[in-house]
Amino acid sequence: MVRRDEAFEIDFYERVLKRTPTQxxxxxxxxxxxxxxxxxxxGLTVDxxxxxxxxxxxxxxxxxxxxxxxxxxxERAIACLAEAVRLGYRDAAHLREPGTAAAQNEFAxxxxxxxxxxxxxxxxxxxxxxxISGHGLRDHSWGPRYWQSTPSYRWITGNFGDDLxxxxxxxxxxxxxxxxxxxxxxxxxxxxxxxxxxxxxxxxSGLKATVTxxxxxxxxxxxxxxxxxxxxxxxxxxxxxxGEGMTEYTLDGARKGYGLSxxxxxVE
Numbered sequence: 001m002v003r004r005d006e007a008f009e010i011d012f013y014e015r016v017l018k019r020t021p022t023q024x025x026x027x028x029x030x031x032x033x034x035x036x037x038x039x040x041x042x043g044l045t046v047d048x049x050x051x052x053x054x055x056x057x058x059x060x061x062x063x064x065x066x067x068x069x070x071x072x073x074x075e076r077a078i079a080c081l082a083e084a085v086r087l088g089y090r091d092a093a094h095l096r097e098p099g100t101a102a103a104q105n106e107f108a109x110x111x112x113x114x115x116x117x118x119x120x121x122x123x124x125x126x127x128x129x130x131x132i133s134g135h136g137l138r139d140h141s142w143g144p145r146y147w148q149s150t151p152s153y154r155w156i157t158g159n160f161g162d163d164l165x166x167x168x169x170x171x172x173x174x175x176x177x178x179x180x181x182x183x184x185x186x187x188x189x190x191x192x193x194x195x196x197x198x199x200x201x202x203x204x205s206g207l208k209a210t211v212t213x214x215x216x217x218x219x220x221x222x223x224x225x226x227x228x229x230x231x232x233x234x235x236x237x238x239x240x241x242x243g244e245g246m247t248e249y250t251l252d253g254a255r256k257g258y259g260l261s262x263x264x265x266x267v268e
Contacts, residue, residue: 006033006036006037009029009033010030010033010034010037012112013026013029013030013033014030017030020187022053023187024050024053024054024174024176025111025169025176027046027049027050027053028050029111030046031043031046031047031050031063031067034046035066035067035070040067040070040071041071043067043070044064044067044068044071047060047063047064047066047067048064050063050064051064051080054174056087056173057087057172057173057174058084058085058087058088058089059084059089059149059150059172061080061081061083061084061087061089062080062081062084062089064080065077065078065079065080065081065084068080088151111139111140111141112138112140112141113137113138113139113140113157113167114137114138114140115135115136115137115138115159115165115180116135116136116137116138117134117135117162118132118133118134118135118136119131119132119133120132135159135161135162135165135258136159137157137159137165137167137259137260139157146235147233147235147240147242147264148233148235148238148240148266150171150172150264151172151265151266152171152172152263152264152265152266153169153170153171153172153262153263153264154168154169154170154171154193154195154261154262154263155167155168155169155260155261155262155263155264156168156169156177156207156209156221156223156247156259156260156261156262157259157260157261158221158223158247158249158251158257158258158259159257159258159259160249160251160255160256160257161255161257163181163182164179164180164181164251164255164257165179165180165257166178166179166180166211166221166257166259168188168191168193168209168211168221169188170191170193175188175189175190175191176188177191177211179211179213179217179219186213186214186215186217187213187214188211188212188213188214189212189213189214190211190212191209191210191211191212192209192210192211193207193208193209194207194208194209195207195263202241202243202263202265203228203230203243204225204228204243204245204261204263205224205225205228205245206222206223206224206225207221207222207223207247207261208220208221208222208223209221209223219251219252220251220252220253221249221250221251222249222250222253223245223247223248223249223250223261224247224248224249225245225246225247225261226246226247226248227245227246228243228244228245228246229243229244230242230243230244231243231244232267238266239266239267240264240265240266240267241264241265241266241267242262242263242264243262243263243264244260244262245260245261245262245263246258246260247259247260247261
């Protein structure tokens with residue numbers, strides 16, 4: 001039986017893809033949802049499209065192998081798995097764990113992000129109520145996260161007021177994200193990112209990025225990390241470093257904004 005939240009998510013991503021049929025993140029999430037809800041052949045169709053759009057993406061080939069395996073097409077499954085390994089897929093622990101073919105170990109199922117303006121109060125136990133009024137980002141996905149399922153990512157979010165926000169995403173060699181300008185969402189088509197680190201560590205302290213949008217607009221972003229939390233996750237013998245940086249941004253040399261810059265890397 002398909003849960004109500006899954007039916008909602010499927011409908012949401014199908015609507016997104018009617019408007020932008022080659023939106024990679026939406027295709028990826030819809031493929032996972034189809035597979036989880038037993039619509040394996042539809043999941044295969046999505047995975048085939050992703051493999052065509054991202055021919056050098058090892059994870060796309062791996063997911064395609066899983067879809068073929070679920071349909072008991074062993075020959076194609078093995079061929080796609082071999083291609084995934086050739087392209088750099090090395091998550092042996094992921095391959096060994098039960099349920100992988102059903103996408104149980106995916107990174108963030110049905111993930112979505114939403115810029116928000118928030119007002120309210122915060123109270124800790126019996127302490128005083130603190131008023132809150134500001135901007136933030138709703139970052140949501142369903143179920144547990146398998147932090148070892150992606151080799152690296154750079155996730156850079158910021159708000160510049162009620163009318164402007166950004167989510168800049170670099171996952172391996174995939175670049176994307178959105179700018180929201182008023183009521184308009186504009187897809188990011190290219191990112192040139194340069195990061196500063198503290199000494200010989202993987203603790204990022206600043207960044208500069210040039211971002212190109214689908215309408216041709218180009219924005220320059222400078223980020224200064226004002227607070228940093230280093231996190232580590234360990235699973236199946238793998239160590240993952242996650243750096244959380246509270247960041248002050250300057251957009252196009254003028255407008256100030258704030259948000260989170262999150263860097264993930266697998267530790268050798």
